[in-house]
Amino acid sequence: DAGVTQSPTHLIKTRGQQVTLRCSPKSGHDTVSWYQQALGQGPQFIFQYYEEEERQRGNFPDRFSGHQFPNYSSELNVNALLLGDSALYLCASSLQGANTGELFFGEGSRLTVL
């Protein structure tokens, strides 16, 4: 049973560029959430996708956008990259209505902005 998979694992961009990160949820899960984790901090909620729609959004600017596909996989796009966008981007999947509803995380995509 495949867990949450993310790609790429590492990438380096320069300020002003754009990046797309990809995520495949755990088999059977229908909800994908994205989190940003800066070094030494806990994950910060970016947004959540369910039924191909953005259901909730955290305190992130519109430069951060996403998409969910019919197969439940998801993309996170960040435009006009800033140095402060350097972080580990975690994708987490879950199943709506599940008993505990815990998040299952992927290994993350580490973004460095120079």
Add this chain to the structure above:
Amino acid sequence: GQNIDQPTEMTATEGAIVQINCTYQTSGFNGLFWYQQHAGEAPTFLSYNVLDGLEEKGRFSSFLSRSKGYSYLLLKELQMKDSASYLCAVRTDSWGKFQFGAGTQVVVTP
């Protein structure tokens, strides 16, 4: 404001017990979760409390008091592999939005 507070770092000896406290003040509450995160790896789920009381799961136990906005994670019979960051998280709604603390780095020494 909304806060989840936990100590930055704790050190303990192999075989000992460590208790990581977490206090929270959030806009909503739909469960308290603890995650373990080894350096460079993804967080992994450890425990879940939604009602007051103690939940035991092998060497790990977690306690919740909703009226006090307080939880703790108890790690017993510490092993070297328990050296990791432990994240306290509150699910703030039924959709599954989580708010995380900054994590407590536990260092287990021989």
